Amino acid sequence: MSATSDLDRVTAIVLQLMRGPILVLLCVYAIGISGMALMPGVDADGNPTRMNLFHAFYFFTYTATTTGFGEIPFTFTDEQRLWATVCLYMGVVAWLYAISSIIRLALHPELLRAIAERRFARSVRRISEPFFILCGFGDTGSLLARGLSDQMIRAAVLDMDTERIKALRLRDYRVNMPGLCADASIPRHLMDAGVQHPQCRAVVVLTGSDEVNLKIAVMTRFLNPALRIICRDTDASHRELLATVGEVTLVSPFEVFAQQLDAAIYTPVLRAWEDWLVGDHAIDLEDPVRPPRGNWVLCGYGRMGRALHAKLRAHSSEISVIDRNEGLPLSGGKRILGHVDRNTLADANLADAVGLVAGTSNDQENLRILLSARAINPDAFLIVRQNHHENELAFNAADANLIMQPSLVLARHILLFLLMPSLGGLLRYLHSDAPHEVEGLVRRARERLPRGAPLLWSEEIGALDCVVPGCRERLPDVRVADLLRDPARRDAQLDALPLVVTRDGEATMLPDDDMVMLPGDVLLLCGTRRARHRLHATLRNPYTLHFLTTGEDPPRSWFFQWLCRRIGAPRALPAAR
Amino acid sequence: MNLERVVFGFFIILALALNLGFVAGEIDNPAHHSPWLLFSALIIGLITSGLKLGDRSQLGALVLAASLVANLLLMIAVSVWAVAEGGLDEAISPGLIVAIVSLGYGALAANVVSVAVLVSDTLMSRQ
Incomplete structure (x- = not known):
């Protein structure tokens, strides 16, 4: 038995x-x-005649479809009229039956699904630029799709829920995001979504079920062993299973947040700069949010509580934990078993603590904890976890110092990972190796870039050859600073800051202005839209590149090159600058 | 300021001006259209194309293409005039002058494109 295709x-x-x-x-x-x-x-003269077969077909056609042009070619006899009546009723009934069948066919769910799959697979096949596959279009998935669309990057979306896919079709993305309502763990659907497409860069697995996530990871690994897989991380047993798939990047919103909170407490400037880079417009670089150091109270010891506890313990803060379940941490601070209320909060020494984290998986509970906490210690730094996007208004009104939305944290983190792998390297470098460079970097960013969130982009340096005859040998090295000159005024700089240069897989962090660029380098920059546009144009116009590097405007056409050689000025025409 | 730009700009704008001078007037009145203007517009157009040969930038290629189109149309116009009435005679039938001036309008459009590209290139690049 052969496999049946969609067309079959x-x-x-x-x-x-x-x-x-x-x-x-x-x-x-x-x-x-x-x-x-x-x-x-009878014909027009009254002679007996019969309709020929073609005329009969013509008559039947317009009668059966109730068009009715009349009695053509000659006025009918009574016998013909009798049969015409029979034809009319027979034909109309037959057509009604046929039309109802066509309508039923058009609404046939199996057919609709087959057509949707074909259309989805075709639009994915036609993608010619790098794209990603999103499995699961929940809160995180839609935030991620929005972020990708802002960068004009496409994604193929698979979700089990018809409503989610309908919602996807209604979004006003800047690029077309093909979506299919299907089970992503079925290999056929992964193939449709482009798992083996040469431009597919990664599969992001964000469905609500660990089982499904694991299945998708396994199927993807078999279908395309080289593809990068990014998977939402949940519990430990699941993590073990995924580890056997190999090369799966697990991201947990809680660990990311714990890391961010830790950074916010101990390196607030770097933390603020990081947020500013990824497009958080509300960040004030001069005066970032500074969560205080000291004793913290953790309400809820679930996944978020564990991650925060592990991270904050490393800096030896005293942490009191309140949770009604068993399994509290064994070390560090008080452990209180029970509901979070005034008594337990007082037991946890909230009055002396610097801050509190309301981190249960229940939104009402978290808001209630905020109220009780504020009554006991109005000065405490309050961090609250918001689990559902639809509760946003209530959380904004609650006036906490920091709101943690797992879906938002996760989407931002994955987006950064997908778009700017080298930026992750830079941030790690700044966190661990060179925290002292942060102040200078922030100062330079403030000097060079206008206020507001900058644009992050990476620019591939193509062939740096020079079209000017005899110039290839003489062209001095192209330095970073040369590329960033403004083609309109050579002395001025574009509003852009080079962050990382990647050459043959080796990354150079914060390149200085004299670094020499080579063909094939990838430059990560932050700056304005105008700077991006100008730099892009410079790299594609060898004349501009030559002008920026040397300051000379060489003759372009053969006639003027000949003329220059004749008058003995081979590099540029005498110019009155 | 760059000598190449000055020279090239001079020729391309001169070609446009001559072309406009030729087509101006009533379309079917041979007295309004001088064969000398047509001829000089063609010569200047050819020089312009020659000057642009060798420029490898995108906009240079566009200007070259536009000026080649203008030359082609003007050359057809000149040939029609020369062949139809025997030499570039000023006494020409109104029916024929309409065809020639129409070709001249086509060349004018191409010349306008090249001047527009040149101006935008100059504005966009250095000051």
């Missing part, structure tokens, strides 16, 4: 549903046409 399925459905109506139409037409041709008639 569609054909089978059409044939099955249309066989009846087509047979009925054929019979009715045959009877009507032959009857009409057999009925005796």
